[in-house]
Amino acid sequence: MTTKWLSPSPISRLHVLGARGLDLLFPPVCAGCGRAGYALCPLCAQEVEPVGEPICAHCGRRQARAVKRCPLCASEDEPPLDLVRAATLHRWPLREAIHALKYEGRTELAQPLARYLLATLAIPPWPAILPRIDAVIPAPLHARRRAERGYNQATLLARPLCRWMGLPLHTDWLQRTQMTRPQVGLNAHERRANVADAFRASPAVCGKTLLLIDDVYTTGATMTACAAAAKAAGARLVYGLALAQPASRN
Numbered sequence: 001m002t003t004k005w006l007s008p009s010p011i012s013r014l015h016v017l018g019a020r021g022l023d024l025l026f027p028p029v030c031a032g033c034g035r036a037g038y039a040l041c042p043l044c045a046q047e048v049e050p051v052g053e054p055i056c057a058h059c060g061r062r063q064a065r066a067v068k069r070c071p072l073c074a075s076e077d078e079p080p081l082d083l084v085r086a087a088t089l090h091r092w093p094l095r096e097a098i099h100a101l102k103y104e105g106r107t108e109l110a111q112p113l114a115r116y117l118l119a120t121l122a123i124p125p126w127p128a129i130l131p132r133i134d135a136v137i138p139a140p141l142h143a144r145r146r147a148e149r150g151y152n153q154a155t156l157l158a159r160p161l162c163r164w165m166g167l168p169l170h171t172d173w174l175q176r177t178q179m180t181r182p183q184v185g186l187n188a189h190e191r192r193a194n195v196a197d198a199f200r201a202s203p204a205v206c207g208k209t210l211l212l213i214d215d216v217y218t219t220g221a222t223m224t225a226c227a228a229a230a231k232a233a234g235a236r237l238v239y240g241l242a243l244a245q246p247a248s249r250n
């Protein structure tokens with residue numbers, strides 16, 4: 001199933017040409033198909049697949065049938081995340097675009113990819129939630145990791161989203177205080193244990209309703225740990241929005 005999205009390509013193209021004159025000489029190539037002149041070409045942009053139904057109403061993961069709480073959510077008495085959704089499925093060409101954004105310095109992809117977050121926020125339950133959001137917080141990288149990469153991809157995704165939505169962005173309200181081993185290859189329980197105490201929230205979150213932004217939501221370990229740190233510092237409600245979730249049902 002392919003749903004029509006807001007096409008990001010003309011905007012991304014203007015953005016890229018405006019931001020870096022060198023791109024006139026060395027135009028960007030599409031992260032999905034390699035076509036010159038686009039960060040993500042119109043054809044690939046239309047191939048990006050929304051998560052769609054049926055899902056778990058709490059964590060937004062795809063399910064065989066619609067459920068209020070999937071088994072993973074039901075295993076927690078008081079999940080620190082109040083509600084989570086992912087915008088798209090983590091498969092070509094979105095998967096390649098996220099990889100290029102994170103690991104190949106293709107920061108010009110952030111704005112076209114953020115359009116999928118924007119489109120998702122137009123779908124219930126978000127219109128009822130958004131007026132209550134006090135701050136948008138990107139899932140933080142450890143300072144050392146951020147220095148190596150030169151940027152936090154979650155911040156690059158959150159920034160245009162906040163501009164379009166008129167929401168305040170706070171990149172310093174949550175910090176990653178521990179470097180943890182990569183989550184790849186760990187199961188859900190191991191992932192949660194790995195990042196459980198890796199984050200610390202500013203007292204500024206006390207009493208606030210927050211929207212966390214991240215690139216990929218797999219078992220939710222990172223975002224759950226972020227939300228737990230925010231709740232420990234007094235945050236009232238914590239919502240999560242990720243760009244992508246794994247394509248397979250779980």
Ligand SMILES: [Zn+2]
Pocket residue numbers: 030031032033034035040041042043044045
């Ligand atoms: Zn393409």
Ligand SMILES: [Zn+2]
Pocket residue numbers: 056057058059060061069070071072073074
């Ligand atoms: Zn769930």
